[in-house]
Amino acid sequence: MSLATGCWTWFAVALLGAVWGSFSYALALRIAGGDFAKSPLGALFSRSRCPSCARSIPAIALIPLAGFALVRGRCAHCGVSISPLYPLAELFHAALLVLVVRQFGPGAYSAAIFIALSAGATISVVDIKTLTIPGALVIAIFLLALYPAIIFGPFVDHLIGAAGMFAFFAMILLAFPGGFGGGDLKFASAIGFFCGWELSIVAVEVALITGAVAGATYALVTRKGLRIRFPFAPFLTLGFGTAVLYGREIILLYKSVVW
Ligand SMILES: [Zn+2]
Secondary structure (H helix, E strand, O other), X not given: OOHHHHHHHHHHHHHHHHHHHHHHHHHHHHHHOOHHHHOHHHHHHOOOEOOOOOOEOOHHHHOOOOHHHHOOOEOOOOOOEOOOHHHHHHHHHHHHHHHHHHHHOOOHHHHHHHHHHHHHHHHHHHHHHHOOOOHHHHHHHHHHHHXXXXXXXXXXXXXXXXXXXXXXXXXXXXXXXXXXXXXXXXXXXXXXXXXXXXXXXXXXXXXXXXXXXXXXXXXXXXXXXOOOOOOOHHHHHHHHHHHHHHHHHHHHHHHHHHO
């Protein structure tokens, strides 16, 4: 493959990721706003509207990565500014799909990883906005996890991952009530089922360390203390992403240091 062809291929991969990112961020806002509960199919497939004047977003603004700049970050009808989180979600997904395909090549496994991590990011946005975990997306991750659990297996390793994550976070929940919610438990077990027990350890460590650092920083900066409900899904998603993308390398590195 020539260099130019290679560049165009990666550009196409990034563009595909961006299109998916635009869809997933719109879905996150619709779930957080309660539209998904009213009509799941409508929330999945309806056209995006301006939150201020409710008119359809013009097609030019929907061009992935460039649309936001082309409409200068404003609604063409009423001029209200559009959140920069839209292009950020597109960029995030573009980079994510490039990372996944670089690591695992094109194919069904990459698709399963990318869609599951994107569902994790969508869950995180909903959790930050509403402190709830959308069950439909957790079920989606369980279903996607059937691919690595059945194709790569052993299936029992993935079952132990799910049960282990559930048991671990249930213990923390019992020891420190109010720290997590029941939604976090289900989300963590879906991650465990996808990862299998070995990679789940990496996911838990990353989630707990980053969550603790962020929680302590937040408590120090706002002086509100640690007794505040905190969205934990973003840290679980970070652990999930680190584990599936780099978990095997991290475990090998760890073993080479310890033994
Ligand atoms: Zn408008």
